[in-house]
Amino acid sequence: MHPNSDFMHRCELVDLTRVAQGCFRLKLYAPALTGAEPGQFVHLRAGSSTDPLLRRPFSIHYVDQKAGEIWLLIRVVGPATSALSRLRPGAELDLLGPLGNTFPAREEAAAAMLVAGGIGLAPLYFLARRRLEAGLAFDLLLGGAEGSSLPGDAFFDCAGLKPMLATEDGSRGFKGTVVDLLKQRLESGEKPSRIHACGPVPMLARVVDLGKIYAVPVHISLESLMACAVGACLGCVFPFKINGMLEYRRVCRDGPVFNGEEAHFNFV
Ligand SMILES: Cc1cc2nc3c(=O)[nH]c(=O)nc-3n(C[C@H](O)[C@H](O)[C@H](O)COP(=O)(O)OP(=O)(O)OC[C@H]3O[C@@H](n4cnc5c(N)ncnc54)[C@H](O)[C@@H]3O)c2cc1C
Ligand code: FES
The missing domain is CATH 2.10.240.10 (Dihydroorotate dehydrogenase, electron transfer subunit)
Structure with missing residues (x-):
């Protein structure tokens, strides 16, 4: 049991939408969690049974304060994410949160670069929307193996976001990885104030290397x-x-x- 019961919540699933191949957005009615900031996560139990027994961590993908909702973005990789993808609105979820620290970004005015690999989009989407709402400059770079694994244009358009896409098969945007795209942008002379990155560990290692070469501070989730x-x-x-x-x-x-x-x- 968590030492602070303020962190334990039962929340109702309000909406579940498939946004890309194997990728779902969940909206949870959770007014007590709407003070969460980009970078924080929840630890949730998928379903009411003991299978899977352990909770799983998921980044808070967005907070809709008016609606009293937190959103999650889930890629189906195993039993918990598969169970979550099959839930119906009205289902109750048991979660702990908000947990963890946040991206140190809101105070800086210069353009930042947000670099997301695959489901690493989840927290960076939240950060991007917060920066947009605060009038802070940024570029959002998003990479995936193929176009169908990434959300479509409408997903970003309705939030006012214009990500630069990179796909390894070249079916959408730049052909290559999101790190190749970042490298190209830095080589062309762009100088972001900071890079915020989230994705698989090997990707993060390459982003940090580029940050060192081009003298740009990097925060990784x-x-x-x-x-x-x-x-x-x-x-x-x-x-x-x-x-x-x-x-x-x-x-x-x-x-x-x-x-x-x-x-x-x-x-x-
Ligand atoms: C802070 C944090 C935030 C996260 N945010 C999100 C999110 O927003 N959306 C999302 O879809 N996922 C997120 N994850 C990852 C998610 O928690 C795992 O994918 C989860 O274990 C899936 O549960 P499962 O039962 O479906 O699959 P599992 O059976 O738990 O895992 C399936 C396979 O993936 C491997 N795996 C699981 N988690 C990780 C990991 N963290 N690193 C490397 N390999 C792993 C397992 O070893 C296994 O082979 C986050 C993880 C952390 C720590
Ligand atoms: S998961 Fe137990 S210390 Fe982090």
Whole structure:
């Protein structure tokens, strides 16, 4: 049980929409969670049975304060995400949150670059919308293996977002990975104030390398397997090199957003 019952919620599923191949957006009525900020996540139990037994972490994809909703964006990869994708409106979900820290972005006015690989779009969409609402400049770069794995144009248009897409098969946008696209933009002389990245660990490692080469600070949102999600079990630790010393940080409690330059990818 979480030490603070303010973090435990039962929420009703209001809407579930398929937005791309294997990818679903869930809207949950959760007024108590609408103070959440981009980068934070919830730890939820999919369904009322004990299968799957463990909760799973999901980034908060957006907060609609007027409607009292939080949104999640889910890619189906296993039992929990598959169970979530089959829920119907009216279903109740049991979740802990909001958990974790946030992207340190709202105060900076210069253009930032938001780099999302696949389902890494979930928290960066929220950050992008917050920056848009605050009049802060940014570019959103989104990559996937193929066009059908990414949400269609209407998904972004209705939020006023215009992402630059990269697909490995070239079916939508730039042909290549989102890191190739980022590299091209940096090589062409663009100088973002900061890069915020979320996606698979090898992608994050490459983004951090580019940040070092082009002297752009990088914040990464890490995904790791989680059990407790409240800092107790040490099941989610990731290595960092801080002042030359190897240190392990808990992704759930110390993150999930970290200074990319300190992440020790070679050790993973
Ligand atoms: C802070 C955080 C935020 C997340 N946000 C989202 C989100 O917004 N949307 C989303 O779809 N997913 C997100 N994830 C990942 C999600 O929690 C996992 O995909 C989850 O385990 C899926 O559960 P499952 O039962 O469907 O599949 P599982 O059976 O748990 O996993 C299926 C396969 O994926 C592997 N896997 C699971 N999680 C990870 C991981 N984190 N890193 C590497 N491999 C993994 C497993 O080893 C297994 O092979 C997030 C993870 C973290 C830590
Ligand atoms: S999941 Fe238990 S310490 Fe992070």
